[in-house]
Amino acid sequence: MxxxxxxxxxxxxxxxxxxxxxxxxxxxxxxxxxxxxxxxxxxxxxxxxxxxxxxxxxxxxxxxxxxxxxxxxxxxxxxxxxxxxxxxxxxxxxxxxxxxxxxxxxxxxxxxxxxxxxxxGELRPGIRFTAPAEALAAARRAVDALPAHSGSTDRLRVAVVAAATTDPLRFDLSRESVLAAARGLVPTLVAALPVVPGGQQDAGATGGPPSGTGGLARQLWPKLTALPVDETALSVLDTALALLIDHDLAASTLAARVAASAHAHPYAVVSAGLGVLEGPLHGAASGLAHRMLIEVLERGSAAPVIADHLRTGRRVPGLGHRLYTSEDPRARALFAQLDRVPRAAAALAAARDVVATTARHTPLHANVDLALAVLSVSCSMPAEAGETVFAVSRTAGWIAHALEEYGERPLRIRPSGQYNGPRPPQPLPVAVTDGPPRDRRW
CATH class of the missing domain: 1.10.1660 (Multidrug-efflux Transporter Regulator; Chain: A; Domain 2)
Incomplete structure (x- = not known):
């Protein structure tokens, strides 16, 4: 707590x-x-x-x-x-x-x-999730087999599938069975990720009980950066994981609910969510903000960076959110904590410069992607670190929605298409071949 x-x-x-x-x-x-x-x-x-x-x-x-x-x-x-x-x-x-x-x-x-x-609906202070040994071993073998250039979301998708194969009871959609699978899956995903080269693996990174405090955040830290654990920055990471668990029916959550509506097991539900999350307009958005902050720091000012975005017609990443008229409350909470992290001072100043510079042209406020970018830049994490945090955290949210959807009428999420193609009857299409058409009936 x-x-x-x-x-x-x-x-x-x-x-x-x-x-x-x-x-x-x-x-x-x-x-x-x-x-x-x-x-x-x-x-x-x-x-x-x-x-x-x-x-x-x-x-x-x-x-x-x-x-x-x-x-x-x-x-x-x-x-x-x-x-x-x-x-x-x-x-x-x-x-x-x-x-x-x-x-x-x-x-x-x-x-x-x-x-x-x-x-x-029950608050259990101090609860910690543990990865099942068999699931973790299978997930690590699968992740280790991927090409070196694979991204973190690629690894997480493979880890989910591997973990599913070790759970013969995954098709049991009773509440207790789904909860047991969820409590094992989330730490399995974290523990299956490779440690950043040069990083130090914490005792809890093996999927067992973490040393000290921080829970999943402490397990995830060495998977994101080679820096030693910074307790103040670790607290920001922990808060980010808690804040990002759910955000109503975002695109990935809708995909997860569609899967749950078809009574897909919880691992498949998470796989559906991960498939959508990777899009640049969703979970990957923080990576764009990360690269922008790096450029602002290199050029010493946000003005030329923002000018380049405006000149090429690109939107400025990390700003604006369709559900909020002012600053994203998740960003506000993370910025307040980042203010207490000495190593984040430069990246935080760059982010505020981006907001102030853009405000001269349009009143856009910071969103959570910009806050995640401040964390990843200041802690020497890769550009995709925010996406990794997003994916690990949102896995818990998809499970919450699956639990809710399993209690609804099956297959209720079945919209009807509004057909706008040629009206039937149409003749058979003409085959495109190098030779004359022939009758394929033998």
């Missing part, structure tokens, strides 16, 4: 929840125009949002109206897919795990404790 836990999720824990127009309309299953009609008829009250940016509605009042009118949110088949989930809520530029401020959880507890909380 990092610190004494707070008894609530923050000073606003007891405040009435306010919904935006879109959120209120979705909760009632009506269009915004209908919502406005309820207000005009006195059936609902609304309050102008600060800054004149639309109206807000009391969530309890919306729910009461829904009960009176027997309104229900629309089925996913009638619009954009919507999945009810009790895992993560993102609203008002903050995010919550099971209703508790996620940044507060990460400040007080480590990755394994937060993962257990998401999986079970």
């Amino acid at each position: 990092k610190d004494q836990a707070a008894s609530s999720s923050g000073p606003e824990a007891g405040a009435a929840q306010r919904l935006s127009t879109r959120e209120a309309a979705e909760r009632l299953g009506v269009k915004p125009e209908t919502l406005y009609a309820y207000v005009s008829r006195g059936q609902l009250s609304s309050t102008r949002a600060p800054g004149g940016r639309g109206s807000t509605y009391d969530a309890a009042e919306i729910d009461a109206l829904a009960r009176r009118t027997n309104r229900k949110p629309p089925s996913p088949a009638t619009g954009d897919p919507v999945f009810r989930t009790g895992i993560t809520l993102i609203e008002n530029d903050r995010y919550y795990f099971r209703g508790v401020d996620a940044t507060e959880l990460a400040r007080h507890y480590g990755c394994e404790e937060v993962a257990e909380w998401l999986w079970t």
Whole structure:
């Protein structure tokens, strides 16, 4: 446990929840125009949002109206897919795990404790996960067989498949069986990664109980950098692992839920998530921010680096997030800790220079990728380190969503395609060959 836990999720824990127009309309299953009609008829009250940016509605009042009118949110088949989930809520530029401020959880507890909380709803201070010996041996053999140039996500994907082959009960989707597999899989992934050349393997890097404190973060440290363990930086890594466990239905999480909907076993669910995570617009985004910070440090200023991005039409990595209007709360939490890491001073100043320089042209705020880049640059980690942290952490989140999805109707995530090809009947296509066409019926 990092610190004494707070008894609530923050000073606003007891405040009435306010919904935006879109959120209120979705909760009632009506269009915004209908919502406005309820207000005009006195059936609902609304309050102008600060800054004149639309109206807000009391969530309890919306729910009461829904009960009176027997309104229900629309089925996913009638619009954009919507999945009810009790895992993560993102609203008002903050995010919550099971209703508790996620940044507060990460400040007080480590990755394994937060993962257990998401999986079970029970907080178990000091819990540590251990890799099963057979699974770890198989994962290491598979990872060691890969070419030297393989990336960390390549290694993690192979490690998941190898670990799955050692678990004959992986098709048992009962809650206890899935939890047991999850508690073994996460440390297996970390322990299967090779130690950075010149690095020192901690006793816990073998997949057993880690020495000292830090749990998974301490096991992961020598897989990311050859530097000796820096306790203040290790605390940042631990916080990052806890913060990144889940972020609602991100692309990789949606893929994981589709797999779980088909009753794929938890290893296959994680494989599905890893396949999507590797995209440059998702888990790999921090690598772009890492390279940008290196260039800023080399050139001594963010201005020429940002100018190059703008000149070539590239977006500036590490800035902006579609779910937040201000700074990403995950970035804010990590920057606060990085401020206490002496070796991070230069990279942190470079990141702030990037934000300030870009703000002259467009008001974009830092996101978690920029914070991960500060950590990786300042601790001499490779550019893909942030992606590795992301993948290890998000594995726990995919398991949480799989547990939730296994309780739903199987194969419910089955959208219908809107066909826009040639209308049938069409003639058989003409084969493209070097010779004259021939009848293939023998």
